[in-house]
Amino acid sequence: MTPTTGRDDAVVQAVGLVKRFGSIRALDGLTLGVQRGEKYGLLGPNGSGKTTLIRSIVGLVAPDEGEVRVLGEKVPSPLTSSRIGYMTQSAALYEDLTVRENLFFFARLFGTPGQTADRVEEVLRLVHLTDRSGTPVRALSGGLRQRASLAAALIHEPELLLLDEPTVGVDPELRLVLWDHFDRLNALGKTIIVSTHVMEEAERCGRIALLRAGRLLAEGSPLELKQGAGAASMEAAYLHYASQADGGDGGRRSSMTDEGRRSSRTDGARRSSRTPPKGGAADEG
Amino acid sequence: MKGESTTRSGGGPSGHGRGMARGRPGSLRRTGAIAVRIITQFRRDPRTIALIFVAPVLVMSLLGYVITEKTTTLTVAVVRSDQGPVSLVPVLERVLEGKGFELSGVRDQDDLVARVREGEFRAGLIVGPGFSADIFSGRGAGSLRLVLEGSDAVLAADISRRFAQALQELPEALAATFLAPGAAPPTPPGQPVVDYVYGGPDLGALSYFAPGYVAFFAFFFTFLLTSVSFLRERASGTMERLLASPVQRSEIVVGYLVGFGVFALGQSLVILLFAVYALGVKLAGSLGTAFVVEASLVAVAVVMGIFFSFYARNELQVIQFIPIVIIPQIVLSGFITPLETMHEPLRWLALAMPMTYANEALRAVIIRGLGLGAVLPELAILGGFIALFTLLAARLIQRRIA
Numbered sequence A: 001m002t003p004t005t006g007r008d009d010a011v012v013q014a015v016g017l018v019k020r021f022g023s024i025r026a027l028d029g030l031t032l033g034v035q036r037g038e039k040y041g042l043l044g045p046n047g048s049g050k051t052t053l054i055r056s057i058v059g060l061v062a063p064d065e066g067e068v069r070v071l072g073e074k075v076p077s078p079l080t081s082s083r084i085g086y087m088t089q090s091a092a093l094y095e096d097l098t099v100r101e102n103l104f105f106f107a108r109l110f111g112t113p114g115q116t117a118d119r120v121e122e123v124l125r126l127v128h129l130t131d132r133s134g135t136p137v138r139a140l141s142g143g144l145r146q147r148a149s150l151a152a153a154l155i156h157e158p159e160l161l162l163l164d165e166p167t168v169g170v171d172p173e174l175r176l177v178l179w180d181h182f183d184r185l186n187a188l189g190k191t192i193i194v195s196t197h198v199m200e201e202a203e204r205c206g207r208i209a210l211l212r213a214g215r216l217l218a219e220g221s222p223l224e225l226k227q228g229a230g231a232a233s234m235e236a237a238y239l240h241y242a243s244q245a246d247g248g249d250g251g252r253r254s255s256m257t258d259e260g261r262r263s264s265r266t267d268g269a270r271r272s273s274r275t276p277p278k279g280g281a282a283d284e285g
Numbered sequence B: 001m002k003g004e005s006t007t008r009s010g011g012g013p014s015g016h017g018r019g020m021a022r023g024r025p026g027s028l029r030r031t032g033a034i035a036v037r038i039i040t041q042f043r044r045d046p047r048t049i050a051l052i053f054v055a056p057v058l059v060m061s062l063l064g065y066v067i068t069e070k071t072t073t074l075t076v077a078v079v080r081s082d083q084g085p086v087s088l089v090p091v092l093e094r095v096l097e098g099k100g101f102e103l104s105g106v107r108d109q110d111d112l113v114a115r116v117r118e119g120e121f122r123a124g125l126i127v128g129p130g131f132s133a134d135i136f137s138g139r140g141a142g143s144l145r146l147v148l149e150g151s152d153a154v155l156a157a158d159i160s161r162r163f164a165q166a167l168q169e170l171p172e173a174l175a176a177t178f179l180a181p182g183a184a185p186p187t188p189p190g191q192p193v194v195d196y197v198y199g200g201p202d203l204g205a206l207s208y209f210a211p212g213y214v215a216f217f218a219f220f221f222t223f224l225l226t227s228v229s230f231l232r233e234r235a236s237g238t239m240e241r242l243l244a245s246p247v248q249r250s251e252i253v254v255g256y257l258v259g260f261g262v263f264a265l266g267q268s269l270v271i272l273l274f275a276v277y278a279l280g281v282k283l284a285g286s287l288g289t290a291f292v293v294e295a296s297l298v299a300v301a302v303v304m305g306i307f308f309s310f311y312a313r314n315e316l317q318v319i320q321f322i323p324i325v326i327i328p329q330i331v332l333s334g335f336i337t338p339l340e341t342m343h344e345p346l347r348w349l350a351l352a353m354p355m356t357y358a359n360e361a362l363r364a365v366i367i368r369g370l371g372l373g374a375v376l377p378e379l380a381i382l383g384g385f386i387a388l389f390t391l392l393a394a395r396l397i398q399r400r401i402a
Helices: A050-058 A099-110 A116-126 A142-154 A172-187 A222-229 A234-247 A249-270 A278-284 B017-023 B027-043 B046-068 B089-098 B109-117 B131-136 B153-178 B205-235 B238-243 B249-278 B287-309 B315-319 B321-332 B344-351 B354-366 B372-401
Strands: A010-021 A024-035 A039-043 A065-070 A084-087 A160-164 A191-196 A207-212 A215-220 B074-080 B101-105 B123-127 B144-148 B193-196
Touching: A010 A050, A010 A191, A024 A050, A024 A065, A024 A191, A024 A215, A039 A050, A039 A172, A050 A065, A050 A084, A050 A160, A050 A191, A084 A142, A099 A116, A099 A142, A116 A142, A116 A172, A142 A160, A142 A172, A160 A172, A172 A191, A207 A222, A207 A234, A215 A222, A215 A234, A222 A234, B027 B046, B046 B321, B046 B344, B074 B089, B074 B109, B089 B101, B089 B123, B089 B131, B089 B153, B101 B153, B109 B123, B109 B144, B144 B153, B153 B205, B205 B238, B205 B249, B205 B287, B205 B315, B205 B321, B205 B354, B249 B287, B249 B372, B287 B321, B287 B354, B287 B372, B315 B321, B321 B344, B321 B354, B354 B372
Parallel strands: A039 A191, A039 A207, A084 A160, A160 A191, B074 B101, B074 B123, B144 B193
Antiparallel strands: A010 A024, A010 A065, A207 A215, B123 B144
């Protein structure tokens, strides 16, 4: 094992995660690390393991192998759950309650810093929902719903935000609004892990993990990934790494994935996002 | 063409298969496609198939088994004060034993009534001093007094019926014992005097069944409501959010218990008040005690509702619990058939069901007029059910979602 350095800066450390659902391996030896203040994207198609990875970071999935540490604590831990804000794939709010009532409910569950009422208003302002706060959730459009959901994830001022496909089903304009919110939260110092299957969206992240079939294809900044693949678009880059992984099919598990796993861990720990993308580099080298 | 004018629905009076096919080209094919699709969907849903075919058979056999089962032995207290000249009591007892009664002698009339009142015996028989003399002289069965506990109308009626049959057979038994073969048996002695410790024939059927109704409605609605709500919590993803928070699994279940409990208690109160003041059910005991019993039962319904909701994926599957969870409780709780006359395995099953205890306790309060102290054992058992299902449900939250 390579010793990890700069542990205090690692917000999430996932090591060798394997999760099986029946005969399907939702996570297949996944290792990655996310540093404090990062905006980290999980990019991959449906079934690539994004949701399972996020749920295992939250502590809702117990991996069959490997472990997850959040802020140095092994998951699941009551300490970590109050420091994570989790925005589920669907809005997951109580439809009959108003936005404000939903926020009050989650505020009481988590406990808020300072006065609950103040915090609720603060979060409503943060996602620009103050004027709709008295509306029942069932009457909100998809985009507003997602903002309300984001507000609920923010209510307890978590250090780490986990956003599971937050823009699914949201029209393009509101999508941009949501991403502006994410950028702002990131600028406020929150570490954000966001999953998506939209390639352009992923490019708004500082670093991206390309996932497929529960494995890490490659990891790096959008520019690095594209350069490493010699591709003009993120989509082309993804396909490049995917076919590269398929190309060395026999040795794929032993060489490429393991290489990717090891380098991503050490690299993640050193927080050097300037090195070339791991997956590609490993195979090209 | 006649069929040409038939509307698309094919549901018109003339629109059966052939007409439809002729009337609109492809109509039969499309109708068939829908039918085949529905059948295929059913085949993918074994639970619904089981519900359709197995549940009725299960429920009917349970009901049939419970209702026809009448031959179990019932112990009846007896006071033997017959003064002869030749005692016919042994013959009477033999006939009664043939009808499934086991006789247990007690000291005197007061002792007998007291022990029936306390629930030790469901019935008692007082054989008066003049019994044998009356039979010999053809004066009838007036010196026999049957004391029925009476809080269970079905059981009381069953005992009366079996007793009347025994008296019908008495002359033949007497003839076989005392008379020469071929001699004509004496005429049947008629009916005994029947006394009720609780209730009685003047207490309407509604009042007799009120404890069962009251228990059933409270349980039924609360169970379904909680199941569906909890199911929605899982389906909408809010459960996922709850579990990502620091909330404990047991806190979720108890929170539900309190939240739903408020409404379930209100409902219980409405049911009880309506039964007593609108339907005229005779309430021998206190409303407060009946309410405490009812409240305990709806609390069981809430936690059972949560527990069973984990085995449903949608609202339809919650409805499937009715024949599995609700109906057996109605059939076996003593609501329809007394526990005393049930077959042993069914009785054990009945004793595993919360409604049995609620029914018993409510009967004690509503018909027998007993106080809180008398129903404490039943309340304790209902409390045990609440604790058990709270634990089970909390465990399932962990297992099913995490």
